[in-house]
Amino acid sequence: MASRTPSPTADRAARTAAAPDRGAPGERPRRRLSVDERREQLIAVALELFSRRPPEEVSIDDIAAAAGASRPLVYHYFPGKQALYEASLRRAGRELSARFEEPMEGPLSERLYRVMGRYLDFVQSHGPGFAALLRGGSVAASAGTSAVIDEVRRAAHDQILSHLAIPAPSPGLRLTVRAWIANAEITSLEWLAERSVPLKELQLHLVQEFVASLTLTAAREPALAAELASFFADERPDGPTGRLVQDLAGLFAVPGILDAVTALAAGTQAREPVGDSSAQAMEGSDGAPAE
Amino acid sequence: MASRTPSPTADRAARTAAAPDRGAPGERPRRRLSVDERREQLIAVALELFSRRPPEEVSIDDIAAAAGASRPLVYHYFPGKQALYEASLRRAGRELSARFEEPMEGPLSERLYRVMGRYLDFVQSHGPGFAALLRGGSVAASAGTSAVIDEVRRAAHDQILSHLAIPAPSPGLRLTVRAWIANAEITSLEWLAERSVPLKELQLHLVQEFVASLTLTAAREPALAAELASFFADERPDGPTGRLVQDLAGLFAVPGILDAVTALAAGTQAREPVGDSSAQAMEGSDGAPAE
Numbered sequence: 001m002a003s004r005t006p007s008p009t010a011d012r013a014a015r016t017a018a019a020p021d022r023g024a025p026g027e028r029p030r031r032r033l034s035v036d037e038r039r040e041q042l043i044a045v046a047l048e049l050f051s052r053r054p055p056e057e058v059s060i061d062d063i064a065a066a067a068g069a070s071r072p073l074v075y076h077y078f079p080g081k082q083a084l085y086e087a088s089l090r091r092a093g094r095e096l097s098a099r100f101e102e103p104m105e106g107p108l109s110e111r112l113y114r115v116m117g118r119y120l121d122f123v124q125s126h127g128p129g130f131a132a133l134l135r136g137g138s139v140a141a142s143a144g145t146s147a148v149i150d151e152v153r154r155a156a157h158d159q160i161l162s163h164l165a166i167p168a169p170s171p172g173l174r175l176t177v178r179a180w181i182a183n184a185e186i187t188s189l190e191w192l193a194e195r196s197v198p199l200k201e202l203q204l205h206l207v208q209e210f211v212a213s214l215t216l217t218a219a220r221e222p223a224l225a226a227e228l229a230s231f232f233a234d235e236r237p238d239g240p241t242g243r244l245v246q247d248l249a250g251l252f253a254v255p256g257i258l259d260a261v262t263a264l265a266a267g268t269q270a271r272e273p274v275g276d277s278s279a280q281a282m283e284g285s286d287g288a289p290a291e
Numbered sequence: 292m293a294s295r296t297p298s299p300t301a302d303r304a305a306r307t308a309a310a311p312d313r314g315a316p317g318e319r320p321r322r323r324l325s326v327d328e329r330r331e332q333l334i335a336v337a338l339e340l341f342s343r344r345p346p347e348e349v350s351i352d353d354i355a356a357a358a359g360a361s362r363p364l365v366y367h368y369f370p371g372k373q374a375l376y377e378a379s380l381r382r383a384g385r386e387l388s389a390r391f392e393e394p395m396e397g398p399l400s401e402r403l404y405r406v407m408g409r410y411l412d413f414v415q416s417h418g419p420g421f422a423a424l425l426r427g428g429s430v431a432a433s434a435g436t437s438a439v440i441d442e443v444r445r446a447a448h449d450q451i452l453s454h455l456a457i458p459a460p461s462p463g464l465r466l467t468v469r470a471w472i473a474n475a476e477i478t479s480l481e482w483l484a485e486r487s488v489p490l491k492e493l494q495l496h497l498v499q500e501f502v503a504s505l506t507l508t509a510a511r512e513p514a515l516a517a518e519l520a521s522f523f524a525d526e527r528p529d530g531p532t533g534r535l536v537q538d539l540a541g542l543f544a545v546p547g548i549l550d551a552v553t554a555l556a557a558g559t560q561a562r563e564p565v566g567d568s569s570a571q572a573m574e575g576s577d578g579a580p581a582e
Contacts (some may be wrong), residue, residue, distance in 0.1 A: 195464075216539075
């Protein structure tokens with residue numbers, strides 16, 4: 001995929017971080033790094049490399065070269081590539097979780113929109129190398145990497161629930177939040193692979209999908225419905241929710257849709273069914289096994 | 292988690308499949324299995340065991356015992372546990388993909404509802420053992436297991452698109468379908484772990500979420516909006532879409548929601564904003580990095 005030479009960014013990270021303990025050829029040490037600084041520098045350099053390429057395409061030599069360090073020095077700090085990979089993933093996880101932090105101010109969908117902007121920026125800059133890990137097909141997957149991923153998902157889940165500010169979130173609401181997080185993950189992974197829509201559109205769509213999922217959940221849970229009224233009252237017409245409502249209103253102008261929806265709401269059907277219309281829609285007949 | 296004795300179901304699989312090549316103590320061989328039959332029997336027995344317990348809790352001895360075979364016999368057919376695990380996963384993948392097949396008849400949401408019934412039945416019976424694999428934290432994850440999972444996802448994606456019967460699905464629509472499949476996966480994994488809602492509810496909610504996602508996508512894509520009108524016209528009031536529309540209509544009866552939505556549709560806002568209302572909702576200010 002990528003060449004094995006250090007990226008310009010990794011080069012820069014190495015140069016700005018500090019000079020090597022043992023001078024690389026043609027370079028003079030500026031000052032000795034402390035043990036902690038060196039460790040942090042190695043993680044930073046590794047994160048740069050692992051963000052851009054799958055782990056099997058990054059070697060300890062690549063990391064040593066990009067850090068301006070020797071191979072034995074890297075091994076002095078980390079037992080091997082997997083340990084360095086996991087340390088850089090933990091760093092990435094902390095950076096990503098920090099991006100979920102958002103002040104409790106303004107309409108809910110605008111807060112989420114800002115968070116998603118920061119999230120997608122992270123995906124764009126760190127995602128390529130970690131995509132295989134998130135997809136579940138990485139050679140570097142381990143209990144350690146799973147723990148980091150779970151931790152980030154939990155941070156996202158907790159942030160969203162704290163913004164919703166609902167005292168006792170129902171199992172249904174928690175499930176909605178988790179499913180939407182999975183949606184955001186898979187959508188951004190697909191985007192990394194295909195880049196078939198502009199990133200700004202993705203940012204808006206993901207937020208609007210959250211609003212739609214929340215609305216669906218509220219339609220089944222009366223306690224949440226009252227909260228939804230309050231969220232909606234704070235939304236602005238040019239925010240994600242406002243634009244969603246306007247788009248849906250536009251949909252009702254498409255011939256047939258308003259008629260069909262009105263008929264369903266009234267308990268009837270817009271088009272005469274073809275074939276055996278006597279069957280119950282959701283029970284008996286075939287297929288669906290009982291729980 | 293589970294004990295290491297074969298489950299009653301695996302016992303049954305072993306008894307009904309055939310007798311052992313070399314008689315287990317106290318049992319007499321009824322007839323010799325052909326090579327293919329024996330191989331298939333071992334896979335069937337392994338699938339039973341791997342469906343119920345994580346791979347690290349299933350040994351070759353367990354499989355041999357449940358199949359009424361000797362340990363060397365199992366090794367004669369499979370080089371090791373991982374190979375048997377992957378063979379049983381491939382079998383599971385084929386069984387699951389077959390459940391996605393659905394006649395092209397009747398309202399779209401009812402077809403999907405039937406498919407989801409069969410899918411959730413599969414999850415319930417085979418999911419516990421494969422949950423870690425789908426979550427990405429399994430010791431047995433490999434390129435082989437990833438390929439099977441990808442194949443099942445692709446089968447689901449292709450089935451849905453064939454039912455939508457849209458000649459040239461847009462990137463946005465494909466993304467919607469993939470994201471919803473991820474939603475179904477994560478939701479059913481959460482259900483396996485917590486069983487916090489009845490399975491029948493999950494079946495209905497997942498279908499309704501698909502309808503909602505499709506509607507949102509159609510709200511952005513005029514070509515899809517015309518198709519949506521046709522789908523909705525075929526839906527029945529007691530089907531998943533009809534019930535969704537009725538639930539959403541019920542939501543408008545909650546004080547404040549109709550007012551807020553009507554205001555947003557008209558380009559205004561229901562509640563006077565607190566603090567600086569002059570800021571643009573989605574541009575500038577803070578956070579959201581440009582693409």
